[in-house]
Amino acid sequence: MSNPLLSVSGLGISTVQDPRTLVNSVSFEIMPGEAVGVVGESGSGKTLTALSILGLLPRGVATSSGSINFDGVDLTKASSENMQNLRGSAISMVYQDPMTALNPVMKLGRQLLEVIESHEKLENGSIARVEAALREVGIPQVERAMESYPHEFSGGMRQRVMIAMALLLSPKLLIADEPTTALDVTIQQQILALVSEERRKRNMSMLWITHDLGVVANLVDRLIVMYAGNIVESGTVSEIFNNPQHPYTHGLLSSLPSRNDKSRRRLTSIPGVPQKPWLVGNTCAFAPRCFKATAECTASAPELIGKLEKAVACFHPMGDK
Amino acid sequence: MSLELKDVEKRYLNRASGTVINALNGVSVKVEVGQTLGIVGESGCGKSTLARAVVGLEDPSAGSITWDGQPVDNKSKDRLKSHHSKVQLVFQDPYSSLNPRQQIGDSISEAIGVHGLVAKDNIADRVVELLQLVGLDPDLKSRYPHQLSGGQRQRVCIARALSAEPKLLVLDEPVSALDVSVRAEVMNLLIDLRKNLGLTYIFISHDLAMIRYISDVIAVMYLGKIVEFGTWEEIIENPVHPYTKALIAAMPDHSIIGDPTMLTRTLEGEVPDPVNLPSGCSFHSRCSIAVPSCSVTAPSLRNLSNGHLVACSEV
Numbered sequence: 010m011s012n013p014l015l016s017v018s019g020l021g022i023s024t025v026q027d028p029r030t031l032v033n034s035v036s037f038e039i040m041p042g043e044a045v046g047v048v049g050e051s052g053s054g055k056t057l058t059a060l061s062i063l064g065l066l067p068r069g070v071a072t073s074s075g076s077i078n079f080d081g082v083d084l085t086k087a088s089s090e091n092m093q094n095l096r097g098s099a100i101s102m103v104y105q106d107p108m109t110a111l112n113p114v115m116k117l118g119r120q121l122l123e124v125i126e127s128h129e130k131l132e133n134g135s136i137a138r139v140e141a142a143l144r145e146v147g148i149p150q151v152e153r154a155m156e157s158y159p160h161e162f163s164g165g166m167r168q169r170v171m172i173a174m175a176l177l178l179s180p181k182l183l184i185a186d187e188p189t190t191a192l193d194v195t196i197q198q199q200i201l202a203l204v205s206e207e208r209r210k211r212n213m214s215m216l217w218i219t220h221d222l223g224v225v226a227n228l229v230d231r232l233i234v235m236y237a238g239n240i241v242e243s244g245t246v247s248e249i250f251n252n253p254q255h256p257y258t259h260g261l262l263s264s265l266p267s268r269n270d271k272s273r274r275r276l277t278s279i280p281g282v283p284q285k286p287w288l289v290g291n292t293c294a295f296a297p298r299c300f301k302a303t304a305e306c307t308a309s310a311p312e313l314i315g316k317l318e319k320a321v322a323c324f325h326p327m328g329d330k
Numbered sequence: 331m332s333l334e335l336k337d338v339e340k341r342y343l344n345r346a347s348g349t350v351i352n353a354l355n356g357v358s359v360k361v362e363v364g365q366t367l368g369i370v371g372e373s374g375c376g377k378s379t380l381a382r383a384v385v386g387l388e389d390p391s392a393g394s395i396t397w398d399g400q401p402v403d404n405k406s407k408d409r410l411k412s413h414h415s416k417v418q419l420v421f422q423d424p425y426s427s428l429n430p431r432q433q434i435g436d437s438i439s440e441a442i443g444v445h446g447l448v449a450k451d452n453i454a455d456r457v458v459e460l461l462q463l464v465g466l467d468p469d470l471k472s473r474y475p476h477q478l479s480g481g482q483r484q485r486v487c488i489a490r491a492l493s494a495e496p497k498l499l500v501l502d503e504p505v506s507a508l509d510v511s512v513r514a515e516v517m518n519l520l521i522d523l524r525k526n527l528g529l530t531y532i533f534i535s536h537d538l539a540m541i542r543y544i545s546d547v548i549a550v551m552y553l554g555k556i557v558e559f560g561t562w563e564e565i566i567e568n569p570v571h572p573y574t575k576a577l578i579a580a581m582p583d584h585s586i587i588g589d590p591t592m593l594t595r596t597l598e599g600e601v602p603d604p605v606n607l608p609s610g611c612s613f614h615s616r617c618s619i620a621v622p623s624c625s626v627t628a629p630s631l632r633n634l635s636n637g638h639l640v641a642c643s644e645v
Contacts, residue, residue: 163600185626193372194536194595198580202593220510223539223582225594250587256492264514266543268566273543275521276514282479283509304416 011037014064014181020074022057022066027234029287031070031102032057033238038317039182043080044208044215046225046246048261049235050283055218057186061085062216064092070257080181098128102189105187107167111159117143118155119171124177142173165196167192171251176207178239189224201228222265226250231317236287237294239310244319254328257295271285292325301325331398333361333384333417333498333530334616340379340554349605353379355554355612356393358631363497366524368562370538370577374601377534384532385419386410388431397498398641411472415445418491422503424483428475433472434486435461441493460489467518481512486518492523498530505540515540517543526570538581550574553604553612556631560638570640572617573597611642619644 015038022032024326032054033115038044049055060066062077064084077084085093096102104110112120121139125131136155146169159167168188176185185204189197205228208215219225225232225246232249234242234257242255253259263277273294281298289310296306305324313322340354354376361367369377382388383395386404391574395402404410407567411517421427423444428437438460439453450455458468466487475483498583501520505513523529536539541548548575549566550558558571569575576597586592599616601610608615614624621644631639 050511115567116410150532161538164549165600193601194538194580194582195372196600197582198520198593198596202596205593208472221407221582223584226582226584226587250584260585261511262513266517266539267585268539268581269371271563276517276543277519278514280482280515284511307533315628 011041014041014080015077015153015216016078017040017058017062017075018078020058020061020072020077021074022054022070023063023072023073023287024259025300028073029296030073030289031238032061033286034075035235035238035240036075036313037233037240039214039216041181041214042212043231044229045215046218046219046229046232047235048222048225048232050220051286052237052283053235054238054286055235056186059186059216059218061101062184063096063100063214064089065096065102094312097124097175097180098178099180100182100184101178101180102184102186103168103175103188105190107164107171107188109158110171111167113159115158116155116158117157117162121155121170121174121177124174128178137300139177142156142177143170145176145207146170146173148173152235163196164192165199168192168200172200172207174267176211179211180217183208184216184218186218187220190219190221194296197224198312204228212264220248222261228235237284237289238324239289239294240313241295242321243313243317244315244321244324254298254319254326255295255323256301256325257325260298291294293322331363331497332389332398334394335359335384336394336396337385338380338390338395340383340388341374341391342529344605352607353554354383354390354603355607357551357554357556358393359549359559361498361532362529363530364528364543365546366533368541369534369551370536370541370546370548371551372601373534373576374553374604377551378502379554380551381419381500381532381534384416384498384500386413386500387419398435411443411445414496415447415494417498417500418494418496419500419502420484420487420491420504423507424480424487425475425507427487428483430475433474434478435470437486438471438490438493441490444564445494447493447495457492460640461486463492463523464489477513480508481516484508484516488516488519490544492527496529498532500532502534503536504533504571506535506537513540519584538566538577540582544586553601553607555612555641556639557613557641558639559631564638566636570634570645571613571640571642572619572645573613 018036029070048054058161061072074084117249125135140151148154189200231245236257242258260279279298284294291310293306294310311322311324313320336358338357371377383390435457442448442453450638456565461468466485505516533544545562548562549556552573558574576621610625610628614620629641629643631641
């Protein structure tokens with residue numbers, strides 16, 4: 010087996026002043042060409058984990074422990090100049106809201122050329138390269154699009170532009186933070202199909218962040234489930250969906266109405282609300298909401314134990330079906 | 331008793347550009363008491379305009395809306411108030427629909443006061459009763475909205491709507507802004523309230539999974555029109571309109587996994603601009619089975635069988 014492209018090990022993220030843990034000792038790997046989904050609710054730490062890979066944590070928040078190894082380099086120790094070189098070329102990102110991620114007062118062609126300019130020299134072929142990238146993601150009338158501003162496009166088209174921009178320099182890793190959440194379902198489907206095809210064509214690795222399990226079911230190879238700053242379970246898509254081991258994953262899946270359920274059985278809900286990561290301490294973060302919790306669960310924190318295909322952080326996993 | 335919409339149209343004038351936005355283009359539908367009508371569609375299909383028209387927040391440009399035979403009328407304050415004692419609206423965003431500087435108990439008692447259904451001395455007791463009804467601890471009444479979770483806030487909004495003792499609740503994307511693990515709780519609450527209070531719902535959502543879960547009948551909307559209507563089983567199991575089919579295929583679902591071909595079953599193109607409605611059937615530009623006549627004649631809803639209605643000439 011090849012070496013992982015990205016290896017995150019014991020990553021902790023916390024506020025700088027009055028330290029509060031936001032992400033607690035997270036470890037995971039992404040293989041070359043592999044697509045990994047991160048599922049979690051708001052506040053679970055999924056976005057911060059992604060931003061830390063790019064060195065783009067918000068002001069006042071920093072990595073407090075662990076390492077992020079990308080292609081042989083520890084990104085937590087890389088200089089800001091090195092990070093600048095990586096961002097947009099080896100690792101690129103697609104954000105949730107393309108309207109705020111694009112510059113509203115700059116023509117799209119210019120914005121895409123800027124991506125090339127910040128990593129390479131602009132040359133005669135650069136414009137053709139940008140046009141080809143836009144054509145590839147299904148933008149109609151590319152010459153006109155180059156001269157347009159973001160507001161002249163629909164949300165779906167703007168997201169296509171973002172994807173063209175992210176793919177422009179053929180990254181090894183694409184990070185996507187809920188890029189379809191703001192879109193209508195039929196447009197979401199178009200974007201998912203586009204990304205899925207591009208990833209296969211380029212054998213690109215991908216980290217896809219979402220709160221919606223349905224979105225990643227047919228998009229990624231493996232899933233990581235985060236809860237209150239911790240990874241509670243990870244594994245292949247089929248293991249997570251068919252044989253969830255953590256009571257949280259299990260609860261999340263049974264709280265979703267399924268297309269095939271003709272009985273419309275009552276949805277199982279998870280009582281309570283997620284804990285703040287900094288209040289968890291040395292316990293299982295899910296224990297207060299868990300129907301299987303015992304004294305053991307509040308005495309110490311369970312570690313994520315298992316293999317790449319299946320790992321769970323729980324003292325009382327669901328057991329095999 | 332029933333709520334009836336007949337050929338309802340709503341146009342908005344954009345004063346800056348002088349253009350007209352066609353939000354609703356002839357919607358007719360009837361909701362019987364005790365029934366839940368699910369309305370599903372993508373942004374710009376007119377579903378929220380419809381919700382606002384039903385509660386009298388918008389005046390239809392043409393057509394009529396009647397409740398129990400009485401026209402919904404926002405011309406007179408008194409008549410609108412009496413309408414609001416029967417029909418209430420719950421908004422999508424429980425963050426912006428509560429006053430951030432008002433304790434939630436006051437938010438609810440204010441609504442009770444407006445409708446004068448409870449003697450002044452009993453308002454405090456009624457607030458407690460309403461909070462319990464939606465599964466909240468009555469001690470929360472002295473809290474401010476920011477001190478509550480999203481799910482709790484949406485429960486407060488539901489309690490406030492129920493304070494008018496309405497017959498009909500219009501729920502406009504009531505769980506879309508909530509975290510996945512609390513959506514189920516609010517959905518279950520809505521189902522319990524419907525049963526215990528004998529409520530009628532209009533449940534509006536872009537999320538077909540939620541619509542399917544709660545509705546008795548479903549209306550599928552596209553560009554301000556109903557394109558298909560039927561019982562939930564008929565719409566989900568036996569969709570006929572090509573748009574309904576595409577919508578169901580695009581619905582993220584976790585029952586089929588690891589199959590990338592699932593993603594390729596997609597609808598081409600985007601929803602046309604409601605300023606320049608396409609001629610004929612408004613879906614023809616994206617339709618896989620369209621024939622030349624589709625761009626000329628707009629199909630009206632016709633009965634396929636037992637109240638399963640479809641607006642398509644090619645099925």
